[in-house]
Amino acid sequence: MKHLKVASIPGDGIGTEVVEAATNILKAVSDIHGGLSFEFTDFPWSCQYYLEHGAMMPEDGMERLSQFDGVFLGAVGDPNLVPDHVSLWGLLIKIRREFEQSINLRPAKVMKGIRSPLLNPKDFDIMVVRENSEGEYSAIGGTMNKGEDEIAIQNAVFSRKATERAMHFAFDLAKKRSGRVTSATKSNGIVYSMPFWDRVFEDVAKSYPEVKTDSQHIDALAAFFVTQPERFDVIVASNLFGDILTDVGAAIMGSIGIAPAANINVSGKYPSMFEPVHGSAPDIAGKGVANPIGQIWTAKMMLDHFGEEELGRVLLDTVESVTSDGFLTRDIGGKHSTKDVTDEIIARLKAKA
């Protein structure tokens, strides 16, 4: 019997709704398997928690999380309660950093039964490898002066170690896929970090002669995602470029509500964290209409991570059978609730048990 201990952090807004849905799905999945069980432990860390305790998690929060095999997170952020940079850096980004989750893996592909906003989408299947530990997301800088003389300085950090690590991850992944890596750059405008990024990319590429490479400026790449997404396989991008590109990837799939993500600790020293691309969606929170597929597909990425790829495939196939039969939430043109879609997926999983 394989027993997996998962720390569950639903977080804010629709995070609580979609995590509940995906947790029920994982319970159904383990019934199919027979030899796999999940033990979920809930942590109420959120903006509400911050108002009560003055922090997004308790002081021993990271130590407690380190006891688990994985972290399953919904979304963080409620700007009416806590400024976004405080809530994200106190929970989501804190976990990414302190658990050395240096890679954020984010797929975008054509999903059966979900209409892409593209007029004629070819069969695209992209994997974005987002550098997840540094880059434009740094706490180095400051503000000075007041009024019209006010200045904000924000530094970006690009280390050879982290850049190479993201690129090696992308090349290794490409070898298992169609053998192409595209680097997202901006070396025409960003004068130090991006020419450095290009140099490291060229260096790393030398170790993978069998992998085809290409380099695109991020602005053009964002446009190509919309006009020719089928051109791409694996993309390696800095923290901010990867963040933006994966919202575009989500949009061309049909909705940000279906896009999954895995924050991977490559060394295995700390747990990895699984959380969808979308946020807490304050505009639809509490209405029961959030699309649970992003969180459910994220659960599939967690299954893959734990070596249960076959089960992951069964789960994603079941999701696509449900979307193909028209069980769709509002964001993808349907009328069904979070619960309708989740219950239908569970019923079909049970039929396979």
Ligand SMILES: NC(=O)c1ccc[n+]([C@@H]2O[C@H](COP(=O)([O-])OP(=O)(O)OC[C@H]3O[C@@H](n4cnc5c(N)ncnc54)[C@H](O)[C@@H]3O)[C@@H](O)[C@H]2O)c1
């Ligand atoms: N990883 C994270 O936890 C994460 C990611 C992005 C944003 N945020 C935070 O979430 C809050 C809201 O941010 P935002 O509005 O920029 O982004 P968002 O992803 O929460 O919402 C953007 C739009 O997409 C819709 N949407 C998102 N998820 C959906 C789903 N599952 N089903 C249906 N529709 C969905 C929303 O209703 C909204 O119209 C902010 O506090 C932000 O900082 C957190």
Ligand SMILES: O=C(O)C[C@@H](O)C(=O)O
């Ligand atoms: O900027 C971030 O990383 C937060 C959120 O937008 C995400 O994509 O996870």
Ligand SMILES: [K+]
């Ligand atoms: K999220």
Ligand SMILES: [Mn+2]
């Ligand atoms: Mn984002």
